Amino acid sequence: xxxxxxxxxxxxxxxxxxxxxxxxxxxxxxxxxxxxxxxxxxxxxxxxxxxxxxxxxxxxxxxxxxxxxxxxxxxxxxxxxxxxxxxxxxxxxxxxxxxxxxxxxxxxxxxxxxxxxxxxxxxxxxxxxxxxxxxxxxxxxxxxxxxxxxxxxxxxxxxxxxxxxxxxxxxxxxxxxxxxxxxxxxxxxxxxxxxxxxxxxxxxxxxxxxxxxxxxxxxxxxxxxxxxxxxxxxxxxxxxxxxxxxxxx
Amino acid sequence: xxxxxxxxxxxxxxxxxxxxxxxxxxxxxxxxxxxxxxxxxxxxxxxxxxxxxxxxxxxxxxxxxxxxxxxxxxxxxxxxxxxxxxxxxxxxxxxxxxxxxxxxxxxxxxxxxxxxxxxxxxxxxxxxxxxxxxxxxxxxxxxxxxxxxxxxxxxxxxxxxxxxxxxxxxxxxxxxxxxxxxxxxxxxxxxxxxxxxxxxxxxxxxxxxxxxxxxxxxxxxxxxxxxxxxxxxxxxxxxxxxxxxxxxx
Numbered sequence: 001x002x003x004x005x006x007x008x009x010x011x012x013x014x015x016x017x018x019x020x021x022x023x024x025x026x027x028x029x030x031x032x033x034x035x036x037x038x039x040x041x042x043x044x045x046x047x048x049x050x051x052x053x054x055x056x057x058x059x060x061x062x063x064x065x066x067x068x069x070x071x072x073x074x075x076x077x078x079x080x081x082x083x084x085x086x087x088x089x090x091x092x093x094x095x096x097x098x099x100x101x102x103x104x105x106x107x108x109x110x111x112x113x114x115x116x117x118x119x120x121x122x123x124x125x126x127x128x129x130x131x132x133x134x135x136x137x138x139x140x141x142x143x144x145x146x147x148x149x150x151x152x153x154x155x156x157x158x159x160x161x162x163x164x165x166x167x168x169x170x171x172x173x174x175x176x177x178x179x180x181x182x183x184x185x186x187x188x189x190x191x192x193x194x195x196x197x198x199x200x201x202x203x204x205x206x207x208x209x210x211x212x213x214x215x216x217x218x219x220x221x222x223x224x225x226x227x228x229x230x231x232x233x234x235x236x237x238x239x240x241x242x243x244x245x246x247x248x249x
Numbered sequence: 250x251x252x253x254x255x256x257x258x259x260x261x262x263x264x265x266x267x268x269x270x271x272x273x274x275x276x277x278x279x280x281x282x283x284x285x286x287x288x289x290x291x292x293x294x295x296x297x298x299x300x301x302x303x304x305x306x307x308x309x310x311x312x313x314x315x316x317x318x319x320x321x322x323x324x325x326x327x328x329x330x331x332x333x334x335x336x337x338x339x340x341x342x343x344x345x346x347x348x349x350x351x352x353x354x355x356x357x358x359x360x361x362x363x364x365x366x367x368x369x370x371x372x373x374x375x376x377x378x379x380x381x382x383x384x385x386x387x388x389x390x391x392x393x394x395x396x397x398x399x400x401x402x403x404x405x406x407x408x409x410x411x412x413x414x415x416x417x418x419x420x421x422x423x424x425x426x427x428x429x430x431x432x433x434x435x436x437x438x439x440x441x442x443x444x445x446x447x448x449x450x451x452x453x454x455x456x457x458x459x460x461x462x463x464x465x466x467x468x469x470x471x472x473x474x475x476x477x478x479x480x481x482x483x484x485x486x487x488x489x490x491x492x493x494x495x496x497x498x
Contacts, residue, residue, distance in 0.1 A: 015451060017289045018419075019279030020468070023272075026294065030268030040266045042301065045275065045292035052291065075432040076452040077439035107432070114435030149454065170267075183324040183356070186363030190326035202264060203325040205398065219269070
């Protein structure tokens with residue numbers, strides 16, 4: 001079995017770092033890629049600054065099978081992602097004839113200089129379809145460049161998915177432990193994690209500090225579904241012995 | 250005038266990279282720090298892996314005035330942030346007497362081995378108060394280590410704020426341009442940005458691809474409030490001349 005593909009996400013935009021906009025693209029991408037068996041191992045958020053974007057692109061594309069970027073491909077002066085990708089790959093940034101045709105169709109007489117910026121695609125790149133507002137994203141090498149607007153980014157993923165090498169999908173089971181915090185289950189969970197190093201065990205408290213019910217969710221994850229189920233059975237038994245009640249979500 | 254302080258945010262946790270949990274701490278931190286005149290210049294999201302956390306910590310603390318981390322300081326086996334910070338700084342990780350006293354008070358007879366993990370603070374670190382669940386965060390050097398649970402992270406910021414060197418606060422004005430997309434305002438906006446390189450000009454489309462109203466929000470930001478207001482006046486005039494109607498939010 002070959003190793004599962006790995007990915008990094010690069011979120012581009014001053015509006016995320018100023019707190020003006022709440023990013024949701026990372027979690028959308030993570031869930032989408034997870035369902036294809038591709039592990040997102042890291043993410044970075046950078047501003048609309050060329051040096052920072054180029055450096056992050058080159059670091060991430062060398063370290064991972066895939067890089068997915070969001071943001072900075074619109075028509076305004078602060079949309080510099082295509083320029084930065086071209087610089088990172090050391091290629092030119094010509095207008096792509098197919099992109100020009102798509103936007104001529106969309107804008108007609110309103111196809112101005114600013115909108116024409118959106119047809120510039122790094123040499124060697126292929127377009128990613130945008131069924132929402134037409135202006136395409138693009139792929140070059142192992143880098144996929146997508147819009148920042150969440151519903152456009154999501155729509156572009158449909159055109160990206162068939163291009164990806166997929167891995168064995170991760171099987172995850174969540175257990176809900178009501179009434180006790182993480183500290184009460186940590187020993188048992190730690191033992192389970194040490195006994196099964198091929199799986200991953202997570203622990204997430206809920207309701208702390210509020211008036212509602214408190215408790216902890218435990219998540220067991222792995223690519224070998226029977227092994228996950230066996231570990232879940234053992235973990236449930238070990239907690240039950242301690243008088244802690246567990247339900248499966 | 251000295252340069253405004255810069256900051257990086259390091260979000261730690263597999264649950265963010267798997268898409269299981271939607272991070273909100275970055276935007277909370279960005280807005281909180283922005284109000285203090287501190288610029289968040291980059292953010293990274295890493296998993297619960299020692300090598301990755303240590304490397305990110307050392308890169309970010311060398312590059313910025315402040316680093317704020319969230320996540321990985323609970324009682325379970327996957328909470329390894331304190332270990333990683335100690336390793337990054339090359340210091341020991343002893344139990345902090347004050348932290349021990351706080352958690353003894355909270356847990357009494359239930360103060361078990363797992364909960365005791367939360368009292369380990371890198372040598373030389375000082376505690377960050379946690380009014381929600383008591384287990385403290387800590388500061389060492391220019392690194393502030395906080396909980397991942399958003400309401401705890403937010404509460405910890407109250408104890409962090411007085412320790413920060415603040416900068417001149419950024420003044421931001423948002424203009425709403427209804428009925429036209431970014432492509433229609435990009436030329437005027439680009440001219441404004443070139444004329445005023447001391448300010449930052451952002452452009453954010455809304456309503457694209459949906460049945461609702463479409464339009465664009467323009468944001469002018471800068472530390473010199475009168476200069477921002479002047480630029481907003483010029484931008485409004487330039488758009489109005491083109492028959493585009495603008496309202497201030």
